Amino acid sequence: MRRVMASKLISIVTPCYNEEENVRELVARIREVFAQLPNYDYEHILIDNASTDGTANVLRQLAGEDSRTKVILNTRNFGHIRSPYHAILQARGDAVIHLVADLQDPPEMIPDFLAKWSEGFKVVLGVKTQSQESPAMYAIRKLYYDLSGRLSEVRLIKNYTGFGLYDHVVVEQLRQIDDPYPYFRGLIADLGYEAALIPFNQPVRKRGITSNNFYKLYDIAMLGITNHSKIPLRMATMAGFFLSAASLFIALGYLIAKLLFWSQFALGTAPILIGFFFFMSVQLFFIGIIGEYVGAIHTQVQKRPHVIEKERLNF
Incomplete structure (x- = not known):
């Protein structure tokens, strides 16, 4: 009732x-x-x-x-x-x-x-x-x-x-x-x-x-x-483009400086190491972002x- x-x-x-x-x-x-x-x-x-x-x-x-x-x-x-x-x-x-x-x-x-x-x-x-x-x-x-x-x-x-x-x-x-x-x-x-x-x-x-x-x-x-945005993936693409462009300009700058001041200008190992670890950390970060999207896809296709x-x- x-x-x-x-x-x-x-x-x-x-x-x-x-x-x-x-x-x-x-x-x-x-x-x-x-x-x-x-x-x-x-x-x-x-x-x-x-x-x-x-x-x-x-x-x-x-x-x-x-x-x-x-x-x-x-x-x-x-x-x-x-x-x-x-x-x-x-x-x-x-x-x-x-x-x-x-x-x-x-x-x-x-x-x-x-x-x-x-x-x-x-x-x-x-x-x-x-x-x-x-x-x-x-x-x-x-x-x-x-x-x-x-x-x-x-x-x-x-x-x-x-x-x-x-x-x-x-x-x-x-x-x-x-x-x-x-x-x-x-x-x-x-x-x-x-x-x-x-x-x-x-x-x-x-x-x-x-x-x-x-x-x-x-x-x-x-x-x-990952379910509601593709922006991190596009950020990875844009970051790769801008960092590669920045690397090219820095390389040209070092080349010009070396040609102009051949005897006085020494590159040294510090910039090489800093640049190496910086770019490696950026790569690992975006690989992790891509991994999150791959993991989300993997979960979806399992259909448990x-x-x-x-x-x-x-x-």
């Missing part, structure tokens, strides 16, 4: 990894939010990426307490890109809301998202205007958003981490794209739907330790650049599934 009376079904999607201290509070807060929204029903999909703590057991308990809590347990850790995306594609709601398990995406913003969605927006995004994380990390993230925005061929949204609402039409577009290693934020921008932006102050993580280490942040950064599920509950 509850489902018949509810006009809209909202799918909440939450990726989890070692979040046993947070998931129970998150589920309770979402339940409280929807208790104040009688015109909406919801399902809460939590996907666990092979946590090494007791997260899976907590999720099983939560699924047993409420049939609206749906759980996917992966066979192994499939990474921070593939697992959340897989969960979004499993949602069957009229709209999907993605929020993380560490309580840094406030569930209390869900009514704001639904209000904008009811106005006709297919995409409603939470954008960080302030963050209670360390100033150094916030500055690094801001620098990345500025850099990726300048390099990208589509307009990326600054300080947007994936927290937001996506209409079922948007999710269906993502299903048709069938990207094995998607840059979710870039895909949302690439689809081109007009987005309503809702600013919020990101709270500090309450409990536990974040799994977003330097490697994961670097992976996201390079994924965003996003995850392999070990267990499903309440589906």
